[in-house]
Amino acid sequence: MSAPRRPLPPLPRWADMLVLPLVNIALAFVVVGIIVEIIGVDPFRALELLVVGAVGSSQSIGYTLYYATNFAFTGLAVAVAFHAGLFNIGGEGQAYIGGLGCGLAVLALDGLLPIWLMIPVAILAAALFGAAWAAVPAWLQAWRGSHIVITTIMFNFVASALMVYLMVNVLIAPGSMTPQSRPFGPSAELPTLMGPALNLSIVLALACCAGVWFFLWHTSWGYALRTMGHNPAAAVYAGTNIRRMTLLAMCLSGALAGFVGINELLGVQHRLLLDFQAGYGFAGIAVALMGRNHPLGVALAALLFGALQQGGAELAFDEPGITRDMVVVIQGLVILFSGALEHLPRPWLQALLARRT
């Protein structure tokens, strides 16, 4: 019998929050480099194109931040639900329906309201619609026992089908051949910041990060929500109504996801259309995972994902050997290493730190 191995001391907080994610990303890029080398492109040149594409000019930085805004909304949505012990896979559908709410509000009121009233009303509508779309699965879980992972996934498909129906049959602009609404009026246009895409929505995203942080750690509701997430039996003991709290957490989550519609529709597209939310809802899961479900972490992870999105697009454009699909592979590897394999380098890091101290 050999002596049992002594367990290594756990990582300090700073290493867990900062060093570990960086090591994970570095590992992902090593694998990406190998793949890029195999398909016959110089990995260092690809990396350079990627970085320059993401942050090389004020325009590219603008795009990076614009993408990051969407990732921040859906990442926060997943994080809030996660703190309540709920796995919200429905960010995609909630973002879609949130956008619908925003679009309906604008289409109905953009001729009546001035911009300083139109924008808040549209934001409110996006939040309400996103929350409502999340409330149904929440209600089904809390009162009927249907698993929220299953119902939120199904609601993504329902949202998609509903939007196609509405866009093709109801909201399509008269005389148009594409399923798009009429353009929004000027009172529903968010001012842009750097380049054509980045708009004031990023301020909303930052406010949401701060708000989520404050809500979770500085209010008694956030306290009760986290208690439920960590230990439902203790939450019941503490007098929390589990059903109502499930509903509250999912509504908050859905509202945050719904804000994708603000960035996309009020900021860039200026009309209601199909698939403006494509992929952001799912990527939000990876963003939240990588950001350790902390608003600050989510903001940083959203930046990384925004940079990958923008830099990847430039890379595919400039380097014929790398296609759009290759960019998806790069993103997938980052998600794999920082999400699914996030604990892989932990023992090495622990051993390293233990030896140093």
Add this chain to the structure above:
Amino acid sequence: MQALTPVAPAIELEAIDKSFGSVHAVRGVSLRIERGSVAGIVGENGAGKSTLMSILYGLYQADGGEIRINGRAVRMDSPRDAIAHGIGMVHQHFMLVESFTVLENLVLGAEGGPLLAGGMAAARAELGRLGREYGLAIDPDALVADLSVGEQQRVEILKVLFRGARILILDEPSAVLTPQETDRLFRILATLKEHGVTVVLITHKLREILAVTDTVHVMRRGELVARRETRATGLEELAELMVGRQVRLHIDKAPLAPGEVRLRAEHLSLVDGRGVRLLDDIGLELRAGEIVGIAGVSGNGQTELLQVLAGLRPPSAGRVEVCGHAIDAAHPGDPAEMRALGVAHVPEDRLRQGMVGAFAASETSILGYHEDEPFSRNHLLDNPAVGAHCATLMQRFDVRPPAPDLRSSSFSGGNQQKLVLAREMARAPRVLLVGQPTRGVDIGAIEFIHRELVKSRDAGCAVLVVSVELDEILSLADRILVMFAGRIVGEVAGSLADERRIGLMMAGAA
């Protein structure tokens, strides 16, 4: 023929020893059980009887000693070995797949090849034979979920026999059964015995032991203290052997001066979803300035009583009156409401219920009071106030280390318990409900916790202590209520308590 040649005993244990960390669970136990007999193993909670049987069944490996089955020394590295030696175990909590049929459960793990049809047909025939032979008839195609608890237990026994067991271990088999189902079980055991099967029964219910066994083995604190022929013993002797002499710790208490009734339960009953009566017509009064202790072997309704009194579970019938406020089936209370009435509750299972392991100690120190001033105003948490509150609690209750920012799960069991107790006692509650105050707590902390409970009582709080540790109840309580099978079966004044009599009541014999 067999009577002439000496038959090796079915089970022989020689100096079996087992420790878990610093806990010496089984201390040099030797016993022999004859082939074709029914043997009972009795003892209080934590006496080591389940551990001993788990060693025999290969779930744990002994630190020392020898196991002989039918005269041959064997190694039990896993239940697989035990099954190979013809030993089968029926656990207290059934291990059945509810959505499978009886037959499917039977062949689970013994399917007899990749194609089910052949194995299933053989199993069906074998099930019929077992049913006829042992009087264990059951519909092979019934879904387990549709069966009664007693029938499910029969499926468990059939599963064991199907695998060819000749030695059957039953762990607290009657804990979940109605009296009628228990009678039926005993008839089955008698039939099994006639067919030469050896049965080992682990229980703390002495009446059952006397009804079905040939020999009784009594365990106490990890040791085998007695072996008796069932014919030659009785309830009194067994109860005394089981409980032994309790060490009564002396705690200084002010003279008893009970005040007004703070909590009253009348005809309180609780029936679970399966129709099992967990609480049966409970009546009790709790007065200011007294400690009432609830004694009993675990699983006799104490947990459920605490849950109902704390508002965690609505009663099925009857009512609870707390400080003039009534709770019954029509108006169930909830924990927040009870807390607002001045009822503090230290739950039996602090890790599962009383705290959040991943939270900082300061966050755990306001669990349940997180909507109250000064911790929150208008739903805004005042984190500095929470931290200061926790630091005060830690100082007053000597929680080590006194670090409000440390994760709750990083504290030792005793310090966790002190923190939970401190939280519940901090707001000078009118009623204090305490479940297992010192479970998993080291000696030093036990004394401290006992002193604090008495201090609380001296200050005029009405304290209800539920504990499976009889010596704890004896040293703390002014009055002792004994629970058995969901009922309060006796009440004794703490100063006059005679542990032998309490032991009898705990075993359902008085």
